[in-house]
Amino acid sequence: MEKLYKIAIDTKGSDKGQEMMIRGALMALDRHPALGVCLVGDKDVIEKATATRPDLASRIEIVDAPDEITNYDSPATALFEKPNSSLVKALMLVSERDDMTGLINAGSTGALIAGSMRFLSGKERVRPALAAVLPAENGSFTCLVDTGATIDCGAATLLHFAHLGSDFMRRLYRLDSPRVGLLSNGAEPTKGNKVVKEAHALLRDAEDINFIGNIEGTGALSGACDVLVCDGFAGNQVLKVSEGIARRLITDIVKYSKATGDSGLMKLVSHLMGIYDFNSLGGGIILGAAKPVIKAHGAANEQSIVNTAGMLLNIAENREIFEGQ
Amino acid sequence: MEKLYKIAIDTKGSDKGQEMMIRGALMALDRHPALGVCLVGDKDVIEKATATRPDLASRIEIVDAPDEITNYDSPATALFEKPNSSLVKALMLVSERDDMTGLINAGSTGALIAGSMRFLSGKERVRPALAAVLPAENGSFTCLVDTGATIDCGAATLLHFAHLGSDFMRRLYRLDSPRVGLLSNGAEPTKGNKVVKEAHALLRDAEDINFIGNIEGTGALSGACDVLVCDGFAGNQVLKVSEGIARRLITDIVKYSKATGDSGLMKLVSHLMGIYDFNSLGGGIILGAAKPVIKAHGAANEQSIVNTAGMLLNIAENREIFEGQ
Numbered sequence: 001m002e003k004l005y006k007i008a009i010d011t012k013g014s015d016k017g018q019e020m021m022i023r024g025a026l027m028a029l030d031r032h033p034a035l036g037v038c039l040v041g042d043k044d045v046i047e048k049a050t051a052t053r054p055d056l057a058s059r060i061e062i063v064d065a066p067d068e069i070t071n072y073d074s075p076a077t078a079l080f081e082k083p084n085s086s087l088v089k090a091l092m093l094v095s096e097r098d099d100m101t102g103l104i105n106a107g108s109t110g111a112l113i114a115g116s117m118r119f120l121s122g123k124e125r126v127r128p129a130l131a132a133v134l135p136a137e138n139g140s141f142t143c144l145v146d147t148g149a150t151i152d153c154g155a156a157t158l159l160h161f162a163h164l165g166s167d168f169m170r171r172l173y174r175l176d177s178p179r180v181g182l183l184s185n186g187a188e189p190t191k192g193n194k195v196v197k198e199a200h201a202l203l204r205d206a207e208d209i210n211f212i213g214n215i216e217g218t219g220a221l222s223g224a225c226d227v228l229v230c231d232g233f234a235g236n237q238v239l240k241v242s243e244g245i246a247r248r249l250i251t252d253i254v255k256y257s258k259a260t261g262d263s264g265l266m267k268l269v270s271h272l273m274g275i276y277d278f279n280s281l282g283g284g285i286i287l288g289a290a291k292p293v294i295k296a297h298g299a300a301n302e303q304s305i306v307n308t309a310g311m312l313l314n315i316a317e318n319r320e321i322f323e324g325q
Numbered sequence: 326m327e328k329l330y331k332i333a334i335d336t337k338g339s340d341k342g343q344e345m346m347i348r349g350a351l352m353a354l355d356r357h358p359a360l361g362v363c364l365v366g367d368k369d370v371i372e373k374a375t376a377t378r379p380d381l382a383s384r385i386e387i388v389d390a391p392d393e394i395t396n397y398d399s400p401a402t403a404l405f406e407k408p409n410s411s412l413v414k415a416l417m418l419v420s421e422r423d424d425m426t427g428l429i430n431a432g433s434t435g436a437l438i439a440g441s442m443r444f445l446s447g448k449e450r451v452r453p454a455l456a457a458v459l460p461a462e463n464g465s466f467t468c469l470v471d472t473g474a475t476i477d478c479g480a481a482t483l484l485h486f487a488h489l490g491s492d493f494m495r496r497l498y499r500l501d502s503p504r505v506g507l508l509s510n511g512a513e514p515t516k517g518n519k520v521v522k523e524a525h526a527l528l529r530d531a532e533d534i535n536f537i538g539n540i541e542g543t544g545a546l547s548g549a550c551d552v553l554v555c556d557g558f559a560g561n562q563v564l565k566v567s568e569g570i571a572r573r574l575i576t577d578i579v580k581y582s583k584a585t586g587d588s589g590l591m592k593l594v595s596h597l598m599g600i601y602d603f604n605s606l607g608g609g610i611i612l613g614a615a616k617p618v619i620k621a622h623g624a625a626n627e628q629s630i631v632n633t634a635g636m637l638l639n640i641a642e643n644r645e646i647f648e649g650q
Contacts, residue, residue: 137576151517152519183562185473185557192476193476193558216565217562217564217566217568218566219569220566221570232510233510233559234562236510236542237566238566241542241562241567244542246570249597253593264587264589268578268581272577
């Protein structure tokens with residue numbers, strides 16, 4: 001039997017319920033033969049939902065976790081107060097077992113970040129960042145960091161994000177020297193808010209960062225840089241404004257199609273939906289953890305679980321290649 | 326002869342040169358019979374470029390201004406050092422003459438804002454804001470304020486922007502009680518950076534503001550609010566990310582059209598280009614000045630001059646109706 005890459009999936013915390021997460025996991029197993037999953041959540045719910053697929057049983061583990069950390073819990077204290085929550089159990093599992101390569105969760109972002117820091121911090125304890133890897137215009141990928149883990153940042157934190165993003169892109173895509181851009185309101189070094197201007201100077205002087213300068217919002221997803229650095233507030237705007245505008249244009253096309261009776265346009269709509277997958281746009285990867293942790297969107301659907309599982313698999317395989325060099 | 330609404334157009338400062346600004350002005354005159362323009366710039370250039378249209382001569386004034394304020398000048402000092410610049414001459418003209426209802430400029434934003442404060446401050450001297458009026462998803466318009474005049478803002482400044490934006494939307498669209506939203510990274514009052522959280526409390530307690538709460542980037546242009554408040558850094562991102570993504574989707578459609586040989590899609594492209602006019606998206610209105618001042622995008626084309634002139638005309642006519650009530 002070939003090697004399985006096992007990932008933990010916290011089935012609780014999604015807006016759409018445990019059943020959706022489990023259906024997504026089954027679809028991911030169908031799609032990726034090298035994948036194994038450990039489903040963490042209400043044992044009886046998971047057993048019932050997976051019973052229809054005995055053919056996949058050998059690649060499914062189940063861990064019972066009766067409790068749940070919600071968005072109403074304080075991320076700082078929930079980890080201590082709810083040791084039987086699906087999130088804590090999933091984090092401990094990934095932390096303790098060498099054969100578990102990563103984790104997917106669709107619940108509280110704050111608790112996931114705090115938990116990754118607590119259970120999955122690497123050799124050097126670093127402040128984690130929430131990054132998104134976005135398809136750029138020229139076919140490459142841009143790692144946007146941070147997208148919401150740290151809302152108020154100083155300049156040193158932005159420099160730290162540049163390091164985390166560069167390391168990640170170096171490992172995931174084997175780029176020798178990832179190009180780092182700084183999100184600002186103008187291309188000139190004099191443009192930016194106070195923190196961005198300070199960060200510009202730090203990035204320019206950092207010898208281990210390939211800093212290419214400020215990037216404006218128009219070029220955020222142009223592929224001009226491999227890593228785009230900003231604070232969590234600005235990164236959240238880049239992500240959500242992109243999502244809002246893309247969704248709006250696609251809605252406009254649907255309306256235009258109905259108004260003109262040109263039903264052929266619906267093929268174009270599918271094509272664009274394939275590129276601008278709003279569900280995956282809303283997710284993110286926690287950088288700075290010892291193993292890859294993916295935060296799926298609270299409103300993620302089955303397909304986004306398939307995609308995020310595929311991404312974890314990709315990271316795990318690449319890491320193996322990379323570390324085996 | 327019917328009443329003319331006269332506006333000053335600073336023909337210098339555009340990336341595309343004086344001739345483009347003058348061509349835009351002539352097109353605006355063709356389009357709007359109630360419009361008169363005063364073109365400020367190199368007299369000989371303007372005379373040559375307008376000589377082809379003697380039929381419009383009665384609606385054109387020319388003011389010679391040999392000097393120009395560029396993006397390389399310091400906005401704070403340029404106004405004093407360059408009294409013969411087209412911008413200073415245009416501002417003085419609008420300030421001194423009752424028959425001039427507004428101003429269009431495509432040059433240095435900083436100098437325009439500083440100049441509006443110096444020459445066109447209202448009864449109460451207020452810090453001006455640079456707003457954009459954007460077409461929302463539901464067919465209404467949203468006033469985004471600030472889009473770049475003040476990059477570093479405190480909470481009190483955001484409250485001030487809410488007042489400026491509400492006043493403007495009340496006047497321009499005669500809304501009784503414009504709905505004000507605060508741009509944040511989540512809908513809950515606890516979401517936001519330090520300044521945004523403070524501003525949330527100020528806005529909630531302000532009796533003369535119809536505050537509806539936080540708005541996320543996904544809903545920035547949904548029409549959920551009439552005035553969307555944020556600092557100039559975030560506003561610049563909303564504007565430029567929207568522009569970048571819309572342009573990218575439209576480019577995708579063009580590529581898809583070529584790949585599939587479906588040339589009928591180019592009609593859809595024109596339709597979308599009409600809605601997402603990048604040139605006008607990049608412009609802005611200075612709020613807090615005694616008369617409306619429009620900053621056109623540095624890369625604006627003739628059509629955007631026509632559109633901005635139409636907007637000034639609209640404001641002038643509405644103001645008259647409003648103040649005549």
